Amino acid sequence: MVHKEEVEEFGAKRQRTLDTTVAVFRQQQATKHKYPASSDLQKSFNRYVAEMVALVGLPLSVTKGLGFRRLIEFLKPELNPPSPRTISR
Numbered sequence: 701m702v703h704k705e706e707v708e709e710f711g712a713k714r715q716r717t718l719d720t721t722v723a724v725f726r727q728q729q730a731t732k733h734k735y736p737a738s739s740d741l742q743k744s745f746n747r748y749v750a751e752m753v754a755l756v757g758l759p760l761s762v763t764k765g766l767g768f769r770r771l772i773e774f775l776k777p778e779l780n781p782p783s784p785r786t787i788s789r
Contacts, residue, residue, distance in 0.1 A: 734779070734780050735778050735780065737780070742780060745776075746786055750782070753787055760784035760788055761784050763781045763782055764783070
């Protein structure tokens with residue numbers, strides 16, 4: 701039999717998780733501004749990503765991966781992760 705305290709604790713934990721998820725979503729929605737492809741910062745970022753891919757021997761498709769995209773979103777949401785085609789140029 702499940703104890704009342706365990707049920708309440710589970711509900712509270714679930715609510716905290718939901719609150720955190722909603723807060724993250726709202727923050728992401730507030731950050732809609734992205735640098736244009738012609739900006740100096742975006743161009744430099746693309747060059748450094750291409751250099752990283754070449755030096756480490758990663759596949760070009762690494763930039764399409766969820767992990768890479770989430771990392772960029774966390775570090776600098778205004779940047780656009782370059783496509784594999786952009787890196788290969």
